[in-house]
Amino acid sequence: MTNGAELERVELPSRFFGEGITVVGDRIWQLSWKSGTAFLRDRATLREKRRASYDGEGWGLCSSGGRLVMSDGSEELTFRDPNTFAERGRVTVRLGGEPVEELNELECVDGSVWANVWKTDRIVRIDPDSGRVTAVVNASGLLDESAESGAGVLNGTAATDAEGEFLLTGKYWPKMFRVRFVPE
Structure with a gap:
């Protein structure tokens, strides 16, 4: 479906605020923002299979x-x-030797991790093994002035099935954009 219609809704208990989500085979992992709880769901039914705890947000x-x-x-x-959600390591993300803070929404594509940087119009491509930023995308200018005034921050990056193509949106954005990242 490409019209953005809601097909099904899964409500979380009120004490949880749902955040990042990813598909792994026939399962889905879903994060909660501040509750330190990850939900494992059946991909076909969306039913909760179990929960896992983690430290932090x-x-x-x-x-x-x-x-x-x-x-x-x-x-x-x-x-x-x-399978277990147990921690298996960490890497610090750096651009030009400096840490890149407030890494937000993630998308894994072709061995790289794409992350939007919270409260900016930047998306960074990260080598997950070294933490080195290998590209920076400037996503400013997608919204016209009238739409930008009521919109929040860039906060949604999703790869499509087409090679090199992404969907971008943000909190309270009135539109979603289908884009390709091209070098300057």
């Missing part, structure tokens, strides 16, 4: 190379086991 989540990659709003990415 949950901001973004994606799956790559047999591991989960999680952001918590800091400059670190945490690697997790896709």
Whole structure:
């Protein structure tokens, strides 16, 4: 379906605020923002299978190379086991030697991790093994002035099935954009 219609809704208990989500085979992992709880769901039915605990906040989540990659709003990415959700390592993300803080929504594509940087119009491509930023996307100018005044921050990055194509949106954005990142 490409019209954006809601097909099904899964409500979380009121004490949880749902954040990052990723598909792993026939399962879905979903983070909660401040509750330190991850939900494992059946992909077909969306029913909760179990929960796992973690320290800190949950901001973004994606799956790559047999591991989960999680952001918590800091400059670190945490690697997790896709079956148990146990921590399996961390890496500090750096651009030109400096840490890149407030890594938010994540998307794993072709061995790289794409992350939007909270409260900016930047998306960074990260080598997950070294933490080195290998590209920076300037996503400013997508919204016209009239739409920008009521919109919040860039906060949604999703790869499509088309090679090199992404969907971008943000909190309270009236539109979603289908884009390709091209070098300057």
